[in-house]
Amino acid sequence: MTKTVRFHELGGPEVMVLEDLEVGEPGPGELRIRVEAIGVNRAEALFRSGTYIEEVRSFPAKLGTEASGVVEAVGPGVTGFAPGQAVSTVPAFSQNDYGVYAERAIVPAAAVLHRPDGVDAVSGAAVWMPYLTAYGALVEVGGMRAGDTVALTAASSSVGLAGIHTVARAGATPIAITRTAAKKEQLLKEGAAEVIVSDEEDVPSRLLDLTGGRGVEHVFDAVAGPGVTGLARAVAPGGTLFLYGALSGQPTPYPGFDLGMPALNLRTYTVLETTRDPERLRRAAAYVASGLRAGAFRPVVDRVFPLEEIVRAHHHMASGTQIGKIVVTAG
């Protein structure tokens, strides 16, 4: 029997309950892992509350896509993995099919990466989602180059911080956007060239000022909603505004016509584009591992909760006070 988080109805953090379940044997193409640490992501809170891009197909439902641990059993037809190896999962599957909020879990082998040397279990649950998201959008899709300027909203989130590191590593200039001054110092410490406090400053004007009126080549936006019109105003001709989240919860207009039809690209992006394509994932994982070796990438862990406190961990995520990743340890 293994402790597994499930929920029997949509709702707030309290719908999550810890249950003893039989985990079973991995089927073809699957692995069973003993989970050591779990990365907590907004996608789980959205799935749990029924507001994710994918609906819950049936109850009771599982949760979680990002975990680090050790291979326990290898299913038929799986190559490249053996029991005892340290691994991490990446978000490449539906939470309707698999969930890693548990002490042990079955996962598809296509969603499992070997954990690089020197990456412990907690870091191994905090590194992939953020860096794969940032790399996939900015480097793989966006073609970010040295000399570009990149604006990042929700900059103190784990993906925002990974974005800052990724931009800096490319020889480009990261400009962090954060709501209040509370996290400004930390963002500068993490490598932001400039920090714009959106409650106190006019974001588009500041972005244009900071680029000598040119605008930024990329915006990496987790907020969406009506604010995209202002952000779009500060995009350089031919630049791209990536929308990878919708934290605002408000409808998003298409700003191109209001702005006089600039050469503006609006691009939705999720990490699934990177993790579900084996060749993209291979390249992205190599990029992240190399960044970790070089010290350019260093996952920022905000707080660690035990699995028994998963409800508290989700409440903490909802508070918006964290800087970096919330991790839950199991076992």
Place this chain on the structure above:
Amino acid sequence: MTKTVRFHELGGPEVMVLEDLEVGEPGPGELRIRVEAIGVNRAEALFRSGTYIEEVRSFPAKLGTEASGVVEAVGPGVTGFAPGQAVSTVPAFSQNDYGVYAERAIVPAAAVLHRPDGVDAVSGAAVWMPYLTAYGALVEVGGMRAGDTVALTAASSSVGLAGIHTVARAGATPIAITRTAAKKEQLLKEGAAEVIVSDEEDVPSRLLDLTGGRGVEHVFDAVAGPGVTGLARAVAPGGTLFLYGALSGQPTPYPGFDLGMPALNLRTYTVLETTRDPERLRRAAAYVASGLRAGAFRPVVDRVFPLEEIVRAHHHMASGTQIGKIVVTAG
């Protein structure tokens, strides 16, 4: 004295009046041309009515960006042009600065192309705007390749028809979208592989059917408004929906979140991106001239009006019954 169209207030076609004006000498970087034919574009109707992306700066105002004619006088510092040469202007300037609805006009030399052999005055006023618009979006920005499928709305407009020819020339498959069945035969004759009649058929379902569920790699849309959500649903992963016009007159939503965050590019585009960049314009003009020589490109002229009937020409454009370009002859 030269007959010139001006308007003294914003409004419908009737605000345009023909006036005798002194045209003067070209300044540095300018040419004076004797106008033989004028291409009529929606941009002029929008500018005239005060709904263009650029406002009228002062009255009386001039109109028109696309004309063919003969060089009469060459301003200081201009190279590559001599009196008597057959030329066409392309939309690369503001109607606040220059207007070609006239018998003679001063224009910036940077917006003037030599007319290829075999292109008469009427064709020379009908060829550039459509093909430069389609080429710039689909080839230069979109990187259209053989085997792509491309959906085109407002397909019987001059730009839509040039788009069909451009898609076919690339070895890609053009799917024309038109409101009623009236223009279907003509669109097939012009090279559309399929025609979808949007008043009678569900456009996204048909596009998905026609691509075996894959979706189209590019949409070339002049309509915008709420319809973009349906069009976006039929875009293949990583594909691009170009928005180059807003014929619907309605607000355009950003469809990415409603559609579950597909790998969707939304891209505003105007021909100015192509015509205001000398290297892009050089490449685009060569592409169009080569297409004309090969017979792959053939501008479709709907009707020709004399300059004295410019008001009727604009009424005809507003009727939406035309197929291809409306041209006005001068002199």
